[in-house]
Amino acid sequence: xxxxxxxxxxxxxxxxxxxxxxxxxxxxxxxxxxxxxxxxxxxxxxxxxxxxxxxxxxxxxxxxxxxxxxxxxxxxxxxxxxxxxxxxxxxxxxxxxxxxxxxxxxxxxxxxxxxxxxxxxxxxxxxxxxxxxxxxxxxxxxxxxxxxxxxxxxxxxxxxxxxxxxxxxxxxxxxxxxxxxxxxxxxx
Amino acid sequence: xxxxxxxxxxxxxxxxxxxxxxxxxxxxxxxxxxxxxxxxxxxxxxxxxxxxxxxxxxxxxxxxxxxxxxxxxxxxxxxxxxxxxxxxxxxxxxxxxxxxxxxxxxxxxxxxxxxxxxxxxxxxxxxxxxxxxxxxxxxxxxxxxxxxxxxxxxxxxxxxxxxxxxxxxxxxxxxxxxxxxxxxxxxxxxxxxxxxxxxxxxxxxxxxxxxxxxxxxxxxxxxxxxxxxxxxxxxxxxxxxxxxxxxxxxxxxxxxxxxxxxxxxxxxxxxxxxxxxxxxxxxxxx
Numbered sequence: 001x002x003x004x005x006x007x008x009x010x011x012x013x014x015x016x017x018x019x020x021x022x023x024x025x026x027x028x029x030x031x032x033x034x035x036x037x038x039x040x041x042x043x044x045x046x047x048x049x050x051x052x053x054x055x056x057x058x059x060x061x062x063x064x065x066x067x068x069x070x071x072x073x074x075x076x077x078x079x080x081x082x083x084x085x086x087x088x089x090x091x092x093x094x095x096x097x098x099x100x101x102x103x104x105x106x107x108x109x110x111x112x113x114x115x116x117x118x119x120x121x122x123x124x125x126x127x128x129x130x131x132x133x134x135x136x137x138x139x140x141x142x143x144x145x146x147x148x149x150x151x152x153x154x155x156x157x158x159x160x161x162x163x164x165x166x167x168x169x170x171x172x173x174x175x176x177x178x179x180x181x182x183x184x185x186x187x188x
Numbered sequence: 189x190x191x192x193x194x195x196x197x198x199x200x201x202x203x204x205x206x207x208x209x210x211x212x213x214x215x216x217x218x219x220x221x222x223x224x225x226x227x228x229x230x231x232x233x234x235x236x237x238x239x240x241x242x243x244x245x246x247x248x249x250x251x252x253x254x255x256x257x258x259x260x261x262x263x264x265x266x267x268x269x270x271x272x273x274x275x276x277x278x279x280x281x282x283x284x285x286x287x288x289x290x291x292x293x294x295x296x297x298x299x300x301x302x303x304x305x306x307x308x309x310x311x312x313x314x315x316x317x318x319x320x321x322x323x324x325x326x327x328x329x330x331x332x333x334x335x336x337x338x339x340x341x342x343x344x345x346x347x348x349x350x351x352x353x354x355x356x357x358x359x360x361x362x363x364x365x366x367x368x369x370x371x372x373x374x375x376x377x378x379x380x381x382x383x384x385x386x387x388x389x390x391x392x393x394x395x396x397x398x399x400x401x402x403x404x405x406x407x408x409x410x411x412x413x414x415x416x417x418x419x420x421x422x423x424x425x426x427x428x429x430x431x432x433x434x435x436x437x438x439x440x441x442x443x444x445x446x447x448x449x450x451x452x453x454x455x456x457x458x459x460x461x462x463x464x465x466x467x468x469x470x471x472x473x474x
Contacts, residue, residue, distance in 0.1 A: 016245035025235050034223030043224055050226070051234055058241045126221040145218040173214045180217070 006068035032076055038142045039080040041131050049079050073157045129179040137172035144169055268347040284355055291362050305431040308363050309418050312386035315356040316394035316410050322348045324403055356387060375439055382438045385451035392455030395462035
């Protein structure tokens, strides 16, 4: 069962196979939770959205999707935006204090300030930087590097041409570089 | 629209060979950062909530009692046909009766050949419409009785089909006999084919349309198409008269056997598709 493609599992789920939901859940639940969390920056909302998404999946009665993963993330993305819209997009950012120490100074001496800044970026800082990206760029980064979708899949999920998806990713990375290195220098 | 960057970004996840150094660095940093994860107990709780919902998706239990699967005796089958005939309303019997009387009156008068021919040509439509009529869904509670019947939907379906084709044959028979007596066996055979093939074709197509889109399209489309063909033929009759032209086409057209085979095949194929859909147990016909 673990080896079956998503589409087959989903077809089985639609016929009431409980094992299929277990496998799909194991395959996607944490990843989707991370996706929701990164898009909404709200763990509690991410949990609600994850539940909402899986309830939709198990109650789905339409046509079997051809590309399950793309279809799944399309729904997840729509749910995220609906939720953000209904909440007036109020996000809470918690900024941790960043430490600097001797290692960091050594890093700067060896690798240059920008590389060191990137190497030292911790999870919270990355999340904070991601939060500051425009929605359309953040979702592309999240889908690409955390959900590991191909650019073609991202283009389908976000309903934009492939070139636009690439362009958004490029500009997002540029912005992130600026933010991460600037933050580090400021904190340093 | 955003500007197209020069990088291709075609690399699979984790392979940054086609990216510049700074992009690789950013991508690596991003990939290394851990997302927040939902605690296992919450995951388990959610999965436990979902499982019963999935189980509910299993096909609903068949509400039909076990259906008799043995061979049905001919007498039993005709009793079933007779029982099904009670479901046809008085208005339907009046229409069929009027058609039969018209048939016989026209034959007896041996005049008004065009009307006579027209009647012959609309018989396939009558068959198709009767089919829809006998299978239509109304809200008189008969659906539950059908569903609960031990005879089974397929046998009820076969009984109604037999009933409709029986009536259709009854209507066509005087006309066929008339032509047979007038012109001999070959003409009778060709006339029979000219009646049977369109009847089967239109009934099958009507049944299929009915199974897919319900009553109105299944009646409207065949009436429109077949009616247009009749009117088109009538408009081209010219001085020889409509009846004579139709008769000549039926008797002398070398393509008639081929067209008949095509019509029969299409009718049987569409009919089988429609029947399979209607007999799946999700429908009731009364």
